[in-house]
Amino acid sequence: MNATMRRVVIGATAVSLALSVAACGKAGDDNDSADSGSSKGGKTIGLLLPDSVTERYAKFDRPFFEDKVEELCSDCKVEYANAAGDASKQAQQVTTMITKGVKVIVISAQDSAAIKSSIQAAVDKGIKVVAYDRLAQGPVSAYVSFDNVKVGELQGQALLDALGDKATKKSKVVMINGDDADPNAGQFKEGAHKVLDGKVDIAYEQSGLWKDTVASQKMSAAITQIGAKKIAGVYAANDGMAGGIATTLKGAGISGIPLTGQDAELAGIQRIVAGTQSSTVYKAFKPEADAAAQLAVNLLEGKDIKDLATETLTSGSGDKVPSQLLTPVSVTKANINDTVIKDKLYTVADICTAEYAKACKAAGLQ
Incomplete structure (x- = not known):
């Protein structure tokens, strides 16, 4: 190739490169977005929740968590999956999160x-794991939940309070506990027994597996x-099961007896207003989800979590886990206004539908 031809080729190549660079520059916004997406993909947090039958997870935990992550880390992304009550499905979801390259997994174990x-x-694979609401076994970096033994104590005390002078050692009480695969269920049960043992006769005790249908069957057997x-x-042990139990009690012609719950589900609050459930336990979802998001973002960014997880709990696998425990609150008809309504979990209109209007009026909810 002669010198003249070589100069032409070089010049053409330079023009081609310049045009290519210009084209990239022109599409800069899109490419920046793609890069951001890549960076976002590199700052991804997985959120794995256990089931779709418990109202709180889709309605409260997920949106609160996602909103807080966005507030704390604008270029972070949340990958979400729900196990639908299937432990093997949740295990596969963890594998999927690993494949996607998430940096932190927040998991409420089924x-x-x-x-x-x-x-x-x-x-x-270098992924940090935060146990959410339920203390999973294995090398988790942090755990956020409520004081679950305290939850059980509140439930037990609410039952005694509702029984009043009918709470005697001969009073027969039915206990429908949660799923034994959930460590929280054991802690709720422990707390409830601490309060109830020696005060009433626990005449029947079974697991309802966190399912209203199973709880209903157990209640029929009792x-x-x-x-x-x-x-x-x-x-x-929770409002979902209380719903199944309330239906069974009504079918058996049983009314006016105390029935506890947990989670402050809307249906549970409405049953409290109507008098077919005596209490629930309100574990404010937003503070818990916010705390989990803060822990996850700190771990993702390599920041310390000592000021957040100030307690240490031992999991079922013997691992010592830095933990952040929040305070639960017992809810009865007397303090609905000062708890779930005050916190804007529900409005009066949410609770006091046509079916519950008369009961709401009698309860002072207007």
Whole structure:
């Protein structure tokens, strides 16, 4: 190739490169977005929740968590998945999160023991894991929840308070606990027993697996075993199960006895207003979700969490886990205004639909 031809080729190449650079520059906004997306992908937090039957997860936990992450880290992304009550599905979801390259996983375990190997696999890939609401086994970096033994104590005390002078050692109480695969269920049960043992006769105790249908079946069995007229009260570990139990009690012609719950679900609050459930436990979802988001972002950004997780709990696998525990509140008809309505969890209009209008008026909710 002669010198003249070489200059032409070089010149053409330079023009081509210049045009290419100009084209990239012209599409800069899109490419910057793509880069941001890439960077965003590199700052991704996985949120894995356990089931779709418990109202709180989709309605409160997920949106509160996502909003807080966005507030704390504008270029962070949240990848969400729900196990729909299936432990093996949740294990697969952890694998998917690992494949996607998330940096932190926040997980409310469907089965705290079964998820241990999945958590270990994530940690082996350099992923930090935050146990949310339920203390999963394995090498988790942090845990955020409520004082779950305290939750059980509040439930037990609310049951005794509702029984009043009917709370005697001969008073027969039915206990429908949560799923044994959930470590929280054991802590709720522990707390409730601390308060109830020696004060009433726990005549029937079974797990309702956090399912209203199962709880309903167990309640039917308890009625058959004890006798409808001999049951003084019912401990239900959450509002979902309390709903199934309330239906069974009504079908058996049983009314006016205390029935506990937990989670301050709208249906639970409405039953309290109507008098078919005596109490629930309000675990404010926003503070819990916000705390989890803060822990996740700090871990993602390599920041210390000592000021956030100030307590240490031991998981079922023996791991010592830095923990942040929030304070639960018992809710009865007397303090609905000062709890779930004051915190704007629900409005009076949400609670006092046509079906509950008369009961709301009598309860002073207008």
